[in-house]
Every structure is written in C-alpha cells, then in structure tokens.
Amino acid sequence: MSYLIWFSHHKKYNECKLTELKSLLETFGCDTNDNLKEIFLGENKDKYRDECCIKVNISNEELWKNVISRSILVTGAIEIWAEGETYDDVLEDLMKKKKLFENTLNNKKWCFYFNSFGKICNQQEKTGKMNFFNILLENYKNVDLLNYEVQLGLLEEYGLKHNSTLKKIFFGKCIAVRKYNHSLIYNKCIDMKNDNKKDSNVNNNNSDKDICKKKSSNPKVIWWTHYALNRRPILGPTTTDNELAFIMCNIAKIKKGHIVLDPFVGSGGLLMNCSIFNTICIGNDIDIRLLKGYKLSYLNPHMQHKCNKKNIFKNFNYFNLTIPDIIVSDNSKPVWNFIHKPWVDAIVTDPPYGKRATVRVSTKKKNKSYNSNGKNQIDYVKTDIFFEDNTNVENQTNVENQTNVENQTNVENNTNNNIKKEKTKSLLNTETVYNCKSAVEDLLNIASHTIVDNGMLVFLYPIHLDRIEKEIELLKHQDFYLISHDLQVLTSYSGRFVVSMQRKCRKNAT
Structure with missing residues (x-):
C-alpha cells in the first residue's frame, strides 16, 4: 500500500x-x-x-x-x-x-x-x-x-x-x-528522571533540570519549543532561530557520535541544537567577546539566575548537554590539521552578515613609531597576535632607545611614554571587516579538507533576489555536490539560501 x-x-x-x-x-x-x-x-x-x-x-x-x-x-x-x-x-x-x-x-x-x-x-x-x-x-x-x-x-x-x-x-x-x-518527542531532558544524583556537582544544577523536565512532560507542546531562544539563560545578538537550527541539523544528517564543526560559532546556538542529538561538537570564532560573554551576550530577563556569568556554555549546562570545545581563531588562516585524514562528519554554520554581524579577519596593520632622530617610521606589526600585558612592548622599546633616552629631557620622556601606549592600543585592534563572499570561500576551503567523504556542509548564504543565478554560481565547488539551496525571502530585495552540499569521495592514492 x-x-x-x-x-x-x-x-x-x-x-x-x-x-x-x-x-x-x-x-x-x-x-x-x-x-x-x-x-x-x-x-x-x-x-x-x-x-x-x-x-x-x-x-x-x-x-x-x-x-x-x-x-x-x-x-x-x-x-x-x-x-x-x-x-x-x-x-x-x-x-x-x-x-x-x-x-x-x-x-x-x-x-x-x-x-x-x-x-x-x-x-x-x-x-x-x-x-x-x-x-x-x-x-x-x-x-x-x-x-x-x-x-x-x-x-x-x-x-x-x-x-x-x-x-x-x-x-x-x-x-x-x-x-x-x-x-x-525527541527530547533528551525526558531521560533526566533516570539520572543518579550522586555527584555533588549535579546537585547544584537540580533546579535547572527540574524545570527542563517539567517542560518536557507536556506532550501538547512541540518538543523543540523546549529549546526556544526565550527559554535559554544566555541570549546573543544574532543567534540562529531555533526551528531553522534544527532543520539545518536534520539536513546535515547528524546523529549520535558524529563530529560536528561550526567555524562561525558565535553564541553557540547551532552547536547547542547539534548537541541535543548526542554529537561531538567543536567550534571556533574570531570574536572572543561572544565566547566569553563580554558586552554582547546578555542574561534572559524572564528567567532567574544564580550568578551573572554570561558565557555561552551556560545554555549547555542548563539543558544538560555536552559542553563543546571552542577555540579563538581566524578562518582565513585555518588552524585545523589538513595533513591527516578528514575527521569532521558535518559542518553546520551560519556565517555573520548584515549590519548587526560582520565577518572579520586578522590582518597586518601599519603602526607609527619614532626613531632616535625623532622622525616618523612605519612598523608592520602582525595584528593577529594578542598582547595581554603592555610591559613587554614597553621593555622592548626601552632597550632599542636606551642610549637616546639618557640624553632626552623629561618632556621628551613623557612624549615617548604616550607613543608607547598608543602603539600598544593599536595592537589590540586586530580585526578588519571583509565580505561574506570571501567568508564562504574560506568556509568551503576548510570543509574541503576536513569533511569526510559523503559528509555534509550546511550553511546560510545571503543573496540579492535580483541576481539569484549569479549567487548560485558562487556555490559551485569542485569537491562538493550542491544538493539544495532552499530560498527564504527576507525583504523585497534580499533573502538567504539554506545551502546543503555533500563532499565528493576522494580518489584513492596510488
């Protein structure tokens, strides 16, 4: 039948x-x-x-x-x-x-x-x-x-x-x-009633688990609404919609034991949805403020909180999910190992775009300093290096100008000190904006080297509705099959594709 x-x-x-x-x-x-x-x-x-x-x-x-x-x-x-x-x-x-x-x-x-x-x-x-x-x-x-x-x-x-x-x-x-x-009802929280509460650390989270279990016991509520954005303790400025995140997880064919990578992890919304299916989650992002909760993330005002910590791992703890491994890195300079065999089963990600979230990379920046003659000179400083302590920069400058400092007046010393501080401050400004097209190219490069044969790459790609065909051409890659590009219209002139691509099988080395 x-x-x-x-x-x-x-x-x-x-x-x-x-x-x-x-x-x-x-x-x-x-x-x-x-x-x-x-x-x-x-x-x-x-x-x-x-x-x-x-x-x-x-x-x-x-x-x-x-x-x-x-x-x-x-x-x-x-x-x-x-x-x-x-x-x-x-x-x-x-x-x-x-x-x-x-x-x-x-x-x-x-x-x-x-x-x-x-x-x-x-x-x-x-x-x-x-x-x-x-x-x-x-x-x-x-x-x-x-x-x-x-x-x-x-x-x-x-x-x-x-x-x-x-x-x-x-x-x-x-x-x-x-x-x-x-x-x-696909919900990991239902199994909480069988958990053995022997560990003292578990007892500290009992209230969170009881709330989650109570929400999961109502079959009249669709199971994925238990993970809705307004029910999460920590909220980010551009977290992916809950339903869309689950749809992307399903399109990526993830299941228990799979390794899932998110190269634009942001506030961790997509990885949280992936963790619900018992996957091993890994992510990276260039903006440490999102990962640590500095200024950008905020506490849900409609929930009670025991502390004011705002890191993205609090959402994982609240729903009793496995904590992902996340690093700070730049996708234009991948840190992943491309030498050994592929190890990622799926990449599920939402590259930043628009006014609220822009794509950033680490670059070299010109910084002004002064030589012994008091003239300006240009130093090329690698700005992908973060300085946590300013004393190293000051000591280095003092050694280089040791002979000249002895002959200078107190006014000149004060001027040099101000210059050193300005130089140190410019080193901390390590990021610059680049376009979404370049971000997708970097994403395809990472996916090509890390995804296993027949593994899935699923991501969101913003487009202009008047040039859809040209946008689709950019999604073609020699190492991937373009499975689908489902359109979501956002405004009268813009939208985004939910893109799914499958890694082609590699030729066996002879």
Whole structure:
C-alpha cells in the first residue's frame, strides 16, 4: 500500500520541507534514489514544493516513526486504505476492505484522527464526518482516546487559497502522528528522571533540570519549543532561530557520535541544537567577546539566575548537554590539521552578515613609531597576535632607545611614554571587516579538507533576489555536490539560501 506523508505549512521555512524529508530518510538508512527518485528530480521538486502532502511507497513503519520524531516540517504519515474526491467514493472503496478493519481493530483499543489541509473545521463538523463511516466501525466499540493501540486517520485536502473546494479525501491507518504523541518527542531532558544524583556537582544544577523536565512532560507542546531562544539563560545578538537550527541539523544528517564543526560559532546556538542529538561538537570564532560573554551576550530577563556569568556554555549546562570545545581563531588562516585524514562528519554554520554581524579577519596593520632622530617610521606589526600585558612592548622599546633616552629631557620622556601606549592600543585592534563572499570561500576551503567523504556542509548564504543565478554560481565547488539551496525571502530585495552540499569521495592514492 501507499503511504501519505503530510507537512506543516511553515511561513518561513516551507521551501526546506522536501530537503529535510530526504535527508532524514537517508539518515535512518533509506535509499531515496530508488524510492523517491521522481519526487526529488529538479522539475518535480518544484512541483511538489507547494504540495501539503505527498504519496510514497516506503512501507517501513519504524522508519517513519524515527523520521517524524526528529522532523520539524513533517507532521505525520498514514497507510492509505482508500482515497477519493467525495466521501461516497471513499466509503464505497472501504466497503470492499472489511477484512482489513477486522484484522486491524479486533480486540484492540482505537481512536480517530482527523485533519484538514487548507480549511479549519469545528468540532461538530469533524464529528459528522467521522460518523459517516459508522457502518464500518459500529462493531468495534473499544474506543480509547488516550491509551489507544490503533489510530485511524481521516484527512481532507483543500487548495491553498481561501474558501477553496475539497480536492481529495484520504482514509487509512496512522503510522506516526506527532500531535500529542509521547513516543514521538525527541527530547533528551525526558531521560533526566533516570539520572543518579550522586555527584555533588549535579546537585547544584537540580533546579535547572527540574524545570527542563517539567517542560518536557507536556506532550501538547512541540518538543523543540523546549529549546526556544526565550527559554535559554544566555541570549546573543544574532543567534540562529531555533526551528531553522534544527532543520539545518536534520539536513546535515547528524546523529549520535558524529563530529560536528561550526567555524562561525558565535553564541553557540547551532552547536547547542547539534548537541541535543548526542554529537561531538567543536567550534571556533574570531570574536572572543561572544565566547566569553563580554558586552554582547546578555542574561534572559524572564528567567532567574544564580550568578551573572554570561558565557555561552551556560545554555549547555542548563539543558544538560555536552559542553563543546571552542577555540579563538581566524578562518582565513585555518588552524585545523589538513595533513591527516578528514575527521569532521558535518559542518553546520551560519556565517555573520548584515549590519548587526560582520565577518572579520586578522590582518597586518601599519603602526607609527619614532626613531632616535625623532622622525616618523612605519612598523608592520602582525595584528593577529594578542598582547595581554603592555610591559613587554614597553621593555622592548626601552632597550632599542636606551642610549637616546639618557640624553632626552623629561618632556621628551613623557612624549615617548604616550607613543608607547598608543602603539600598544593599536595592537589590540586586530580585526578588519571583509565580505561574506570571501567568508564562504574560506568556509568551503576548510570543509574541503576536513569533511569526510559523503559528509555534509550546511550553511546560510545571503543573496540579492535580483541576481539569484549569479549567487548560485558562487556555490559551485569542485569537491562538493550542491544538493539544495532552499530560498527564504527576507525583504523585497534580499533573502538567504539554506545551502546543503555533500563532499565528493576522494580518489584513492596510488
């Protein structure tokens, strides 16, 4: 039998639904090239992109439960028993399959699930439509809305336009429906009730865990909202949206034990979402202020805090997640080892762009100093070196000018001291802005050397809507397959791609 998969219509990320579905199926071991080849071809993908549901021939029930437990945009799956344009057509088809009802519902608790795509129905209308099939269900009176064993599904498909007519009706057995389903809540915090609180350090975080566990116990709330930005203790100026972060994780096909790298880690939002799937997370950023919480990060005003520490690791501790390893480095001068074999399973990142966050690199800067004759001279100083103590610079200058200092007046000494301080201050200004295109080129360079064969690179790329084709050309790389570039429109003239690329297999060295 065929299976019906339906999606939630997301206003922001609706373009990503097919890419996320394909990636999750491959994550759990399904070969989409054979089963979903027609859907994911270029022309057909644009056709199905606006559909609220699709029919597939993948009959692995456990696979669909795993997919829907992680997916943000896939809502449910049912095994189709009958379909038609009218209720009479559906009932006529079902009357020929009474044996199917007997094998499925006999001596089992069951309930009905109703959903309509493109129209809101009140409770009276829902009840009337479900009662239409009483002739088939009147012999099975063991109905239980809470502790059911079997769930029958009745779905209606309307057009996307307001007041559109009924297009299709589907009836079948629900395989996995996310709504109010305890078994489909992907949440690490639920397992906290089994934790042994023997360690004294754990006792210090009991209040945080109790709050998180309490939030996770409500199945009426979608599981990923427990990690929403407004529920995190530490907030950053440009943290990636929670839903988008999970979509990017799903597209990257990450799973337990994978090594995930974020070269633009910022406030750590993406790595926090990756950690929820029990991955090993590593990141780097050039701006130490974000990592340490200096001035940029701030405490959530709607939460109680035991201390005023604002580093990004507090969010990981709050949700009982593994702390990532993060270093301060410049992506234009990669610190990663390119000599040995690749070691990263996926890169998931959001390069900074726009007015609120710019891309920065370390550069050389011209600094003015004075020679023994009192004339200006230019010193080229490597500005990617951070000086924590000013005494080293002052001592070096004193040694170079030792013979001249003895013959100078006190006024001249004061002038030299001011010059030294100005020079030291300029050394601390170690960053300069460069464009997002260069940042993406550096990202592709790092990914090409570090990602394993068939590993995934997923990132956000800002574009101008009037030159989309030129922007796509920039994403082509000799070492990667461009899997998808799903567009999210931000303004009338700008948007961004959710880009996913797969590392090509390297040729074996002879």
